[in-house]
Amino acid sequence: MKHPVIVNADDLGLSREINEGVFAGLAQGVISDVSVLIDAPHALDAAERLREAGLKSVGLHILLDGHLGWSSPGRERFSRMELMELLRDPAFLARCRGDARRQIEKFLARGLTLSHIDTHHHVHGFYPIFSELMALVKEYRIPAVRYSRTGYTLTTREPIPFDPVLYRRMEERLGGEGVFFCRTMAEGAGRIGEVATFPAELVVHPARGGDPWREREMQTLFSEAFMLTIERLDIRLVSFRDLVDMDPVSRSGSF
Numbered sequence: 467m468k469h470p471v472i473v474n475a476d477d478l479g480l481s482r483e484i485n486e487g488v489f490a491g492l493a494q495g496v497i498s499d500v501s502v503l504i505d506a507p508h509a510l511d512a513a514e515r516l517r518e519a520g521l522k523s524v525g526l527h528i529l530l531d532g533h534l535g536w537s538s539p540g541r542e543r544f545s546r547m548e549l550m551e552l553l554r555d556p557a558f559l560a561r562c563r564g565d566a567r568r569q570i571e572k573f574l575a576r577g578l579t580l581s582h583i584d585t586h587h588h589v590h591g592f593y594p595i596f597s598e599l600m601a602l603v604k605e606y607r608i609p610a611v612r613y614s615r616t617g618y619t620l621t622t623r624e625p626i627p628f629d630p631v632l633y634r635r636m637e638e639r640l641g642g643e644g645v646f647f648c649r650t651m652a653e654g655a656g657r658i659g660e661v662a663t664f665p666a667e668l669v670v671h672p673a674r675g676g677d678p679w680r681e682r683e684m685q686t687l688f689s690e691a692f693m694l695t696i697e698r699l700d701i702r703l704v705s706f707r708d709l710v711d712m713d714p715v716s717r718s719g720s721f
Contacts (some may be wrong), residue, residue, distance in 0.1 A: 468702035470665040470709060471658075472648065473687075474499040475672060476527055476584070479509030483676035487684045489515060491672055496687045498703040501527035501584050504573045513576035523707040525582040526573045528566050528599070530589050533558070540622030553594040563598040570606055582706040584612035591618040591626030596636055603645055609710040612667060613640060613647035646710050655686040659695045665709055
């Protein structure tokens with residue numbers, strides 16, 4: 467019995483260092499899927515390398531931070547109260563959906579196929595953003611979405627507000643639309659040993675150079691301890707596409 471885990475690298479295309487780290491991880495077999503930041507400076511290079519490697523069915527890392535007034539490092543233009551009010555504005559949500567649609571079209575124009583979507587800083591954890599993206603998931607027949615049953619924490623800003631009622635509604639909507647999601651989502655390569663419910667997604671942010679925390683992430687992925695943990699927990703690394711194409715019994719761990 468092998469337990470399916472997706473090790474998904476976010477932010478592909480953001481920098482040369484990130485591209486090098488992610489492709490090294492793919493070649494080494496410690497990364498099993500990616501999410502492309504399609505508007506990023508090095509996204510074209512990333513798309514070309516994915517196609518050359520025969521990895522055309524990957525994820526889109528949708529960026530909506532500008533609409534929310536978010537910028538690095540951890541700056542927020544609006545207070546959380548102001549932001550929650552903004553998220554009730556239909557015109558604002560229409561702009562978010564329009565930008566997400568543009569990014570989907572740009573991704574597809576690069577010769578890639580959408581296996582899943584997620585968002586930069588997990589902003590689809592806000593239910594109104596989630597709802598707008600689900601309309602696009604249905605329109606473009608996107609088979610999988612990143613989802614966390616326990617909410618989303620952020621390293622440089624407040625967590626996404628967690629409401630159990632709204633999150634149950636998200637899960638019910640995903641199930642009702644037949645959209646695949648992992649039962650568990652964890653963030654950080656060092657948390658591989660904490661994954662206990664499957665299928666699971668482990669979100670990682672490696673780079674070869676650049677930000678020290680991304681370099682540390684890469685070192686963890688390439689460490690003997692990481693591989694030993696995978697062996698000890700009887701984990702098989704898979705992609706979202708792998709799981710979407712499997713029958714439900716296989717997804718649950720019967721490899």
